[in-house]
Structures are given as structure tokens and as C-alpha cells.
Amino acid sequence: xxxxxxxxxxxxxxxxxxxxxxVRMLLAEGVARIEVVDNLLSSDPENLPxxxxxxxxACSIADxxxxxxxxxxxxxxxxxxxxxxxxxxIHDPLADHENxxxxxxxxxxxxxxFKRVKKVVYSGAGCAVAEKTxxxxxxxxxxxxxxxxxxxxxxxSKIFGEFYAKYFFKxxxxxxxxxxxxxxxxxGEVLGAGRWRGTPATVWRNVTPxxxxxxLNGEGLTVENEGIATRxxxxxxxxxxxxxxxxxxxxxxxxxxIATGVETSISNLADLINRMTENRTPITRLxxxxxxxxxxxFGSTEKAKRDLGFEAxxxxxxxxxxxxxxxxxxxxxxxxxxxxxxxxMNNK
Numbered sequence: 001x002x003x004x005x006x007x008x009x010x011x012x013x014x015x016x017x018x019x020x021x022x023v024r025m026l027l028a029e030g031v032a033r034i035e036v037v038d039n040l041l042s043s044d045p046e047n048l049p050x051x052x053x054x055x056x057x058a059c060s061i062a063d064x065x066x067x068x069x070x071x072x073x074x075x076x077x078x079x080x081x082x083x084x085x086x087x088x089x090i091h092d093p094l095a096d097h098e099n100x101x102x103x104x105x106x107x108x109x110x111x112x113x114f115k116r117v118k119k120v121v122y123s124g125a126g127c128a129v130a131e132k133t134x135x136x137x138x139x140x141x142x143x144x145x146x147x148x149x150x151x152x153x154x155x156x157s158k159i160f161g162e163f164y165a166k167y168f169f170k171x172x173x174x175x176x177x178x179x180x181x182x183x184x185x186x187x188g189e190v191l192g193a194g195r196w197r198g199t200p201a202t203v204w205r206n207v208t209p210x211x212x213x214x215x216l217n218g219e220g221l222t223v224e225n226e227g228i229a230t231r232x233x234x235x236x237x238x239x240x241x242x243x244x245x246x247x248x249x250x251x252x253x254x255x256x257x258i259a260t261g262v263e264t265s266i267s268n269l270a271d272l273i274n275r276m277t278e279n280r281t282p283i284t285r286l287x288x289x290x291x292x293x294x295x296x297x298f299g300s301t302e303k304a305k306r307d308l309g310f311e312a313x314x315x316x317x318x319x320x321x322x323x324x325x326x327x328x329x330x331x332x333x334x335x336x337x338x339x340x341x342x343x344x345m346n347n348k
Contacts, residue, residue: 002030003248010074012037012061012107013081017189018123018181020047022078022240027051029244035074037061041099042084042194046333062098062106072114076247078121079107082158084194086127086292087201089154095197100157108164112172119247120176122165125158126232126257126299127151129180134295137230137263141300142180142255151294162255169253177250179243182259182299185209186236186319187326192337196344203341208233211270212320212327213334215279225288225295227267232259232298235314235322245308259299260312269316276320 004026011026013019014036020043023034033053039060048054059066061081081103083089089096104122111117128150130140144166150156165176185208192203204210211221242258250256270283304310327334 005030006032007075008033010035010077012079015043015047019080021236025240044193062103067110072116080123085205086152086154088197089152091198093153096153101160104161108168112174121246124178124180126180126182128155128158130297132293137296139300166253175252177246177252178255180257182232182234184239190337192341211273215273215277220281220284221270222284224286230263230265230296234260235319238312242310245310249308256304257299261301263298
């Protein structure tokens with residue numbers, strides 16, 4: 001029997017990069033109906049498969065009129081909506097609040113008395129809880145001890161979502177589990193997807209697709225602070241597997257890292273992508289970004305492996321190969337998205 005046979009599910013943010021990959025995997029796992037809620041701020045309806053089991057509601061989950069229509073009809077809920085990017089949130093913290101903090105609060109408050117739902121999976125962020133260090137990093141475990149010196153409104157919002165997840169479980173028994181993503185990459189991530197959000201980081205907000213695109217176009221990759229920062233890069237299909245495992249086996253209101261446990265420097269990532277794309281243009285090195293104190297980090301995999309049976313299986317080499325191949329196949333779509341935002345950047 002397939003893992004989600006004949007279930008009805010809700011995926012908030014389901015037209016996004018991660019959400020649409022999850023939707024495809026849920027369809028393969030026998031789901032009966034998927035309702036997607038997405039305001040398309042940083043996503044595209046084209047991401048969703050053409051399947052009669054998928055219904056798109058093009059609005060925010062914080063929309064009061066839509067919430068009134070949201071009844072207790074779901075077996076599982078994934079809350080993946082977010083205001084993408086640290087720099088976008090720094091530019092417009094009120095928009096970050098509206099699309100990060102408020103979405104979580106209004107969703108959790110609305111579903112707090114639902115009886116049918118077995119699990120609600122909230123997507124947190126590993127960057128929000130990792131130690132701020134450029135020294136040697138230790139694997140970040142699923143502790144709930146959080147410092148209050150976040151680098152951006154985005155990182156603060158993701159923590160607030162975890163606070164609300166624990167509160168609604170404690171107060172109402174809402175079965176929310178917390179996923180802490182590391183740096184997700186892979187096929188389906190369109191640079192600049194969605195609407196303009198105020199800065200060039202609308203397009204270049206994530207390092208892996210930015211590096212892949214620029215390398216394929218023979219451009220020099222840019223690294224800050226000598227590229228000494230490290231991240232835990234996890235392939236999107238592994239993340240979708242982790243999200244499904246959390247729904248089936250996660251214990252509310254606990255947190256679980258969705259991670260590889262492998263630490264890769266930005267400098268090494270740039271070298272690897274240049275080699276795989278045969279890009280010979282030299283790397284440009286810039287000073288450290290003033291706002292960014294989250295230097296080196298990667299996630300511990302022990303708890304997810306022990307409690308969920310989840311383990312990422314895609315190596316960074318295999319993941320990048322798939323990402324590069326997909327990017328080549330979708331050049332026109334990506335270029336159209338970038339050019340759309342270049343109009344805003346050039347008119348500033």
C-alpha cells in the first residue's frame with residue numbers, strides 16, 4: 001500500500017520550489033486530493049503538475065475569506081509558505097511579517113480544533129537556530145534554546161513559527177511537528193519566481209541556483225569573505241521525503257532537522273559548480289556581508305535517522321548534476337523570470 005493512499009491533504013505554499021516537489025511525490029504515493037494554497041509571491045502555477053487531484057487556491061493562507069472556507073477535511077497539512085530570503089526581509093520587514101509570522105499564526109489558530117488532521121508539518125529554518133560562528137562548526141542539534149540576535153526578520157519569523165507551533169500544541173493539542181530545513185537546492189527552482197520583492201536578492205536569493213545559472217553562462221561566481229562560510233546542502237527530493245516522514249512518524253511538537261550532516265564551504269561549492277559546468281571565468285571575492293553573522297553551520301542527522309527513519313541519500317555531486325541538467329533544459333523559462341525582474345532593477 002502506498003504511504004498516503006486515499007488521503008486528503010493541504011499544502012500551504014505548494015506552488016513553490018519545495019512545495020511543488022512535495023506535491024509530485026504525494027501524488028506518486030496515492031493521495032486522493034491535494035489542496036494547494038499559494039499567493040504566488042515567490043512561486044509559479046507552472047510548477048504544479050496537471051493532475052485532477054491537485055486544486056490551486058491562488059491566495060494567502062492569511063486571507064480571512066479563504067480561511068472561512070477551510071473546514072476540517074484534511075488528513076495531513078504541510079505549512080511551507082514563507083517570505084523568501086534574508087535580504088528581502090531586511091528590505092521589507094513588514095512584508096516578511098505578513099508572509100511569514102502572520103501566516104503561521106492565522107493558520108494554526110484556524111485549525112486548532114480540527115479533529116481529522118493527523119499531523120501538521122511546519123517548515124522552520126536551520127539558520128534561525130544555528131550558532132553564529134565563523135569558527136569550527138559543530139552539527140546543530142534540535143535544541144529549543146535560541147539566542148535572540150537573529151540576522152534578519154526572516155530568521156526571526158521562522159523562530160516565531162516554532163514558538164506558535166509549540167504554543168498551539170500545548171494549549172489545544174494541535175499535532176504540529178517542526179521541520180528545520182538546511183540549504184535546499186535542486187530541479188524546479190526558478191530564479192526570481194513570483195513577484196518583485198524590492199532588491200536584486202529577489203532573483204539572486206539562493207546561492208546554488210545563482211551559481212549554476214551564472215556558471216552556465218560563463219560568468220564569474222561571487223563569494224563573500226573568501227567563501228569560508230559553510231552550509232548543509234540538501235537535495236529537494238530528500239527534503240520532500242523528510243517532510244513525508246515527519247507527517248507519518250514525527251512526534252508533536254518536536255523539531256527535526258532535515259539535513260545531510262555534510263558541511264560544504266561556499267568556496268568549494270563554487271569550485272565544484274565551475275568544474276561541472278566547465279566555467280573557466282575566475283571567481284570574484286568580496287568582503288563579508290555586514291548583516292550576515294551566520295558563518296559555518298550544518299545539521300545533525302541523528303534524531304531524524306533514529307525517530308523518523310529518514311536519511312538523505314543524494315550526494316552533492318549527483319544533486320548538482322541533476323540541477324545543472326534541469327537548468328539547461330529550462331533556460332528560456334529562467335531567463336524570462338530574470339528579465340522580468342531586471343525591468344524593476346533598472347527602473348529603480
